[in-house]
Amino acid sequence: MPKTARIAVLVSGGGSNLQTILDAQKAGGLAGAEVVLVLSSKSDAYALTRAKDSGIRTTVVERKAFSSDEAFNAATLAPLIEAEADILCLAGYLRKLGPGIIQRYRGRILNIHPALLPKFGGPGMYGHYVHEAVLKSGDKESGCTVHVVDEEFDHGPVLAQAKVPVQPGDTPETLAARVLEQEHQLYPKTIREFCEKYMKSGAPS
Ligand code: GRF
Numbered sequence: 001m002p003k004t005a006r007i008a009v010l011v012s013g014g015g016s017n018l019q020t021i022l023d024a025q026k027a028g029g030l031a032g033a034e035v036v037l038v039l040s041s042k043s044d045a046y047a048l049t050r051a052k053d054s055g056i057r058t059t060v061v062e063r064k065a066f067s068s069d070e071a072f073n074a075a076t077l078a079p080l081i082e083a084e085a086d087i088l089c090l091a092g093y094l095r096k097l098g099p100g101i102i103q104r105y106r107g108r109i110l111n112i113h114p115a116l117l118p119k120f121g122g123p124g125m126y127g128h129y130v131h132e133a134v135l136k137s138g139d140k141e142s143g144c145t146v147h148v149v150d151e152e153f154d155h156g157p158v159l160a161q162a163k164v165p166v167q168p169g170d171t172p173e174t175l176a177a178r179v180l181e182q183e184h185q186l187y188p189k190t191i192r193e194f195c196e197k198y199m200k201s202g203a204p205s
Helices: 016-026 046-053 069-082 099-104 128-137 172-201
Strands: 006-011 034-040 058-060 087-090 109-113 141-148 158-165
Touching: 006 016, 006 046, 016 034, 016 046, 016 172, 034 046, 034 069, 046 058, 069 099, 087 172, 109 172, 128 172, 141 172, 158 172
Parallel strands: 006 034, 006 087, 034 058, 087 109
Antiparallel strands: 109 141, 141 158
């Protein structure tokens, strides 16, 4: 039975979700789970600064540094193994994970998506594109989803969702901000619950 859950957070951008995970850890709110590595697919991601400010190890693995997807995927997997990560949390990570990573961590990779999956997910559905699509659809509510990652974009089993209303006059920016507030509540809470299960049973839920 694992005594701790070692988390690697994968990022590509601003890292506000990463920050809420780190804040939860500092406040003792991760149930003994620990962020051991922040891996970024972009060298200029502000998330790296957030990690360094919290004393968390960082590594950058950019696709452009490799001549093939296979080499990039192997270079992404290596630091995760080296850090002895048990659980991967994608927090605004914009690359598709390679099959080797998904196989090795199957059932132990979480992602947060800024819409109510299965709606508004899949290739190309990220950032403002998601919120634009929600507004265009005329849906009266949106929200965020934490799910287990599988081979398909935004596809694996849903662990938790939070809803927000779509308001008259919303722009992609105002809707994104309302959803992001919920993401910051939902992701650390869901990670905590997931890690508690992992530490009890060791099995992917
Ligand atoms: C969030 O909206 C998240 O749902 C999506 O990417 C965004 C990342 O934002 N997967 P941040 O980098 O955590 O601020």
